[in-house]
Amino acid sequence: MKVVDLDRREASISEFFDKNRQMLGFDSPQKALFMTVKEAVDNSLDACGDLGILPDITVKVTEIEKERYGVEITDNGPGIPRKDVGNSFGKMLFGTRFFVERQSRGQQGLGISAAILYAQKTTGFPAEITTKTESDMTAYKIVLEIDIKKNEPLIHSTEPVIWDVKSGLKIYLVLKGKYITGKQSVEEYIRETAIANPHASFHLYLPDKTVEIGRSVEEISPIPNAVKPHPYGVELGDLISIFREHESEDVQHILENNFSRMTKQSAEEIVKKSGLEGLSASSLKQKDFEILLKTIKNTSFMEPRKDCLSPIGVDALYKSAIASFSGFNPAYFSQPVIRGPFVYSGHPFLTEAIAVYGGDLPKEEPIKVLRFANRVPLLYQSGSCAITKAVSSLSWNQYGFSQPIKDQLPVGPLVVVIHVASTKIPFTSEAKEAIATVPEIMDALDTLLKGIARQIKTMKKKEAHKMQVEEKFSLIEQILPEIAIKSSKILGKSPPNIKPIISKVMGVVAFREIEGELYAENFTEKVQSFQVVLRGEEEHRQKVKDLKPFQKVKLSFSREVVGSSEIYADLPESILLGAYSLPEVFKNE
Ligand SMILES: Nc1ncnc2c1ncn2[C@@H]1O[C@H](COP(=O)(O)OP(=O)(O)O)[C@@H](O)[C@H]1O
Numbered sequence: 001m002k003v004v005d006l007d008r009r010e011a012s013i014s015e016f017f018d019k020n021r022q023m024l025g026f027d028s029p030q031k032a033l034f035m036t037v038k039e040a041v042d043n044s045l046d047a048c049g050d051l052g053i054l055p056d057i058t059v060k061v062t063e064i065e066k067e068r069y070g071v072e073i074t075d076n077g078p079g080i081p082r083k084d085v086g087n088s089f090g091k092m093l094f095g096t097r098f099f100v101e102r103q104s105r106g107q108q109g110l111g112i113s114a115a116i117l118y119a120q121k122t123t124g125f126p127a128e129i130t131t132k133t134e135s136d137m138t139a140y141k142i143v144l145e146i147d148i149k150k151n152e153p154l155i156h157s158t159e160p161v162i163w164d165v166k167s168g169l170k171i172y173l174v175l176k177g178k179y180i181t182g183k184q185s186v187e188e189y190i191r192e193t194a195i196a197n198p199h200a201s202f203h204l205y206l207p208d209k210t211v212e213i214g215r216s217v218e219e220i221s222p223i224p225n226a227v228k229p230h231p232y233g234v235e236l237g238d239l240i241s242i243f244r245e246h247e248s249e250d251v252q253h254i255l256e257n258n259f260s261r262m263t264k265q266s267a268e269e270i271v272k273k274s275g276l277e278g279l280s281a282s283s284l285k286q287k288d289f290e291i292l293l294k295t296i297k298n299t300s301f302m303e304p305r306k307d308c309l310s311p312i313g314v315d316a317l318y319k320s321a322i323a324s325f326s327g328f329n330p331a332y333f334s335q336p337v338i339r340g341p342f343v344y345s346g347h348p349f350l351t352e353a354i355a356v357y358g359g360d361l362p363k364e365e366p367i368k369v370l371r372f373a374n375r376v377p378l379l380y381q382s383g384s385c386a387i388t389k390a391v392s393s394l395s396w397n398q399y400g401f402s403q404p405i406k407d408q409l410p411v412g413p414l415v416v417v418i419h420v421a422s423t424k425i426p427f428t429s430e431a432k433e434a435i436a437t438v439p440e441i442m443d444a445l446d447t448l449l450k451g452i453a454r455q456i457k458t459m460k461k462k463e464a465h466k467m468q469v470e471e472k473f474s475l476i477e478q479i480l481p482e483i484a485i486k487s488s489k490i491l492g493k494s495p496p497n498i499k500p501i502i503s504k505v506m507g508v509v510a511f512r513e514i515e516g517e518l519y520a521e522n523f524t525e526k527v528q529s530f531q532v533v534l535r536g537e538e539e540h541r542q543k544v545k546d547l548k549p550f551q552k553v554k555l556s557f558s559r560e561v562v563g564s565s566e567i568y569a570d571l572p573e574s575i576l577l578g579a580y581s582l583p584e585v586f587k588n589e
C-alpha cells in the first residue's frame with residue numbers, strides 16, 4: 001500500500017476501514033479479540049525494542065458479559081508523551097514508522113487505532129490509555145475515541161494518575177469478542193510470540209486460566225538501524241517517486257544520497273553509462289528512468305547492511321526452542337540456520353529457522369510449521385503464506401519423511417520454527433496474516449529449509465545406526481553366550497570360544513559407561529591405537545595405545561565434562577561410526 005496516496009484522502013480513512021474492517025483482520029468477534037491483543041502486544045514489543053528495554057508485558061482478558069470483553073495490555077516500555085496520545089491512538093495512518101527502512105512489527109500506523117475503532121463501534125466504550133514517560137513526574141490517563149468522519153482523535157479526558165513505574169503504557173478497551181482456547185487463541189498467540197521474542201516475559205490473565213512465561217534469554221537484541229533502500233530490486237515506480245521528491249537536484253546526487261551502498265564512483269559510473277551526465281531530475285523522461293534502472297541493475301554493489309534487521313539469532317533461537325518445547329521431550333533440536341540478508345525490491349530480508357524433532361510430538365500428523373514475520377507469529381491464512389508454501393514444496397521424501405500428497409505438508413513428529421525478518425514484509429493484505437510468495441523470499445526459504453531438513457536426515461541416519469549397534473550389543477552380551485552354553489550342553493561339549501564371532505559382528509571400538517566410569521572397549525579383530533576427543537564447551541583428548549581385541553580401558557575424562565559433550569575417535573570410519581553411536585548410552589544415565 002502506498003502511504004502517500006492514502007494520506008491525501010486522510011479524512012475518509014477511518015470511515016473506509018470502518019466499512020471494511022475485515023481488511024484489518026477484525027472480521028468476527030473471535031478474531032477481533034485476538035487482533036486487539038495482537039496489535040497492543042506488537043506495539044509494546046516495538047516500543048521496548050526501540051529503546052532497548054527488556055519487555056515485561058501483562059495481558060488481561062475479562063468477560064464483562066456475554067460476547068463483551070475487557071482487554072488490558074500493560075508494558076514497561078518508554079510510554080508516550082501525553083500530547084502525542086491523541087494522534088497515535090485516535091487517528092488512523094498516524095505512526096512513527098512510515099519513512100524509515102527498519103525492521104519493526106508495526107508499519108503503517110493502522111494497528112491500534114483499528115482496535116480502538118472496532119471497540120467503540122461494537123460497545124460504545126472509548127479507549128483508556130495510561131502513559132508514564134521517564135521525564136514526567138506523574139502518569140496520565142487519557143480517555144479517547146476516534147472521530148470517524150474526520151479521522152481525528154476525540155479526547156474525553158486527560159487526568160494525572162498515580163502509577164508507580166519508571167515508564168510504561170497501558171491500554172484498556174471494551175469490545176465485542178468471543179474468547180476461545182487452543183488454535184488461533186490469545187494464549188497461542190502469546191506463547192508463539194514468546195518463542196520469537198525470548199527476551200520478553202509475559203503474564204497472562206485469561207477468563208479460564210493464568211499463564212506465566214518467563215524470558216529465556218537476558219540479552220536485548222541490538223536495536224536495528226534505519227537504512228536507505230538498496231539499489232538492487234528498486235522498481236521503476238520507486239525510482240520515479242524518489243526522483244520526484246528531489247526534482248531540483250542532479251541525477252548523480254540523488255543516486256548518491258538516497259540509496260544504501262551507492263558510492264560516489266558507482267553513482268558517477270551509472271550516470272555516465274545512462275547518458276544522464278549533468279542533468280537534473282526534472283528533465284528526466286520515462287525512457288531515461290528505464291535506462292537508469294537497467295544500468296543500476298547492471299552495476300555491482302555491496303550486500304545490503306544487516307544492522308537494520310533484527311534476527312532472533314542462533315543462540316537465542318536455540319535457547320528459546322529448548323525453553324518452549326522441552327515439555328515434549330524431543331529427541332533432537334537442530335542447529336538454527338540463518339540465510340540472508342538478501343534483497344527484494346530494495347528491501348533487505350533474512351530468514352532463520354530451527355527444527356524440533358521426535359519425543360512426544362505427534363507422529364501421525366502433518367508436521368507443525370510456526371510462521372513468524374518480524375518476530376510476530378502468523379496464525380491465520382497459512383495456506384496462502386510463502387512460508388507454508390516453501391515447506392510444502394520441499395521433497396520431504398528425500399529427507400526421510402512421508403509426504404502422502406505432493407506439495408502438502410509431510411507427516412512426522414516435527415516442528416519447524418521459521419522467521420522472515422525484513423524492513424518491509426510483503427504481506428498479502430493489510431491484516432498482515434500471510435507473506436506473499438516473492439521469488440527472492442521463496443528461494444531463501446527453500447535453501448533455509450534444505451539446511452534444516454538435511455540436519456534431520458543426518459540425525460535420523462545416526463539414530464538408525466545407533467539402534468543397529470545397540471541391537472548387536474544385546475546380541476553379543478545376552479543371546480550369543482546363552483546360545484553357546486545351550487548348544488554345548490546339547491552336544492555334550494565344552495562351550496565354544498565365541499570371541500571371533502563377536503568381533504565379526506561388532507567390528508567397533510565402543511565407548512560405554514559401566515558403573516559410572518567411561519570405558520573404551522575393543523570389539524574388533526585387531527589391536528587398536530587411537531585418540532579420543534571429547535568436544536563440548538571445552539575440548540579434551542586422550543591417547544589410547546595398543547588396545548588388544550576384547551580388552552577395555554578406563555578413560556580419564558571426568559563425569560562433568562562428559563555429560564554435555566560429543567565423543568569422537570580418530571579411527572577408520574566404520575569403526576568410528578560404531579563407537580560414535582554409543583555415547584548416548586552413558587549420556588542418558
Ligand atoms: N505501547 C506503546 N508504547 C509506546 N508507544 C506506542 C505504544 N503503542 C502505540 N504507540 C505509538 O502509537 C503509534 C501508532 O500505533 P499503531 O496504530 O499500532 O501503528 P504502528 O504500530 O503501525 O506504528 C506507534 O507508531 C507508536 O508511536
Ligand SMILES: [Mg+2]
Pocket residue numbers: 039042043105106107110111112
Ligand atoms: Mg502497531
